[in-house]
Amino acid sequence: MRTRIKICGITRPEDGVMAAELGADAIGLVFYPPSQRHVDIARAAEIAAVVPPLVSVVGLFLDANTEQVEDVLSAVPIDLLQFHGGESAEFCAQFGRRYIKSVGMAGGDPAEVAAAHPHALALLLDGHAPGAAGGSGDVFDWGRKLPTSHRIIVAGGLRPDNVAQAVKMIKPWGVDCSSGVESSPGIKDSSKMAAFTQEVHRG
Ligand SMILES: O=C(O)c1ccccc1NCC(=O)[C@H](O)[C@H](O)COP(=O)(O)O
Numbered sequence: 001m002r003t004r005i006k007i008c009g010i011t012r013p014e015d016g017v018m019a020a021e022l023g024a025d026a027i028g029l030v031f032y033p034p035s036q037r038h039v040d041i042a043r044a045a046e047i048a049a050v051v052p053p054l055v056s057v058v059g060l061f062l063d064a065n066t067e068q069v070e071d072v073l074s075a076v077p078i079d080l081l082q083f084h085g086g087e088s089a090e091f092c093a094q095f096g097r098r099y100i101k102s103v104g105m106a107g108g109d110p111a112e113v114a115a116a117h118p119h120a121l122a123l124l125l126d127g128h129a130p131g132a133a134g135g136s137g138d139v140f141d142w143g144r145k146l147p148t149s150h151r152i153i154v155a156g157g158l159r160p161d162n163v164a165q166a167v168k169m170i171k172p173w174g175v176d177c178s179s180g181v182e183s184s185p186g187i188k189d190s191s192k193m194a195a196f197t198q199e200v201h202r203g
Helices: 013-021 041-050 066-075 089-093 110-116 163-170 190-202
Strands: 004-007 026-030 056-061 080-083 099-104 122-126 151-154 174-177 182-184
Touching: 004 190, 013 026, 013 041, 013 190, 026 041, 041 056, 041 066, 056 066, 080 089, 089 099, 099 110, 110 122, 122 174, 151 163, 163 174, 163 190
Parallel strands: 004 026, 004 174, 026 056, 056 080, 080 099, 099 122, 122 151, 151 174
Antiparallel strands: none
């Protein structure tokens, strides 16, 4: 099975195109103002407009309110929602969209999140503490027991030099990377992205 790749925290249209051309199956747009990778609605629409077909645009929220999510959905062609905070299943489902739910593995219990979100399409396991922001570069223990009820997307500190090992150990549906393919926060680096996608498929 081919491991899917999401490159998160895209802030520039050219980086969205480059990620897709270098093998990303999805790009992530962060709608969380405190993040250095935050994009406003206008910028997000510019990026989504140039992302090639057959590449998904993921809209990421961390404990946003309903109106904030709806404002984005009414202006940006989002294919998939990613909820990165303590959102309930009811909150996530109210938009009638497909969604994935993240788990902060530094103290968080993936089994508990899996049970609370039976309709999430996948769990995105990230290295940070529950409720904390992502994009931190923190790795979690890949030897941990993981739920089998959901597809797994591994995130957290993945880089070209460690992603093959993560894929080999966990055999996830997909991998997600942000800071590991950047030259500075929010700015993606083409050679790191090329190396990353190559290493995913070696794993
Ligand atoms: O990337 C951010 O700045 C961010 C801020 C707040 C919530 C989530 C955020 N990113 C979520 C992602 O999906 C990242 O790709 C994931 O945390 C992995 O990041 P990294 O460890 O830098 O690869």
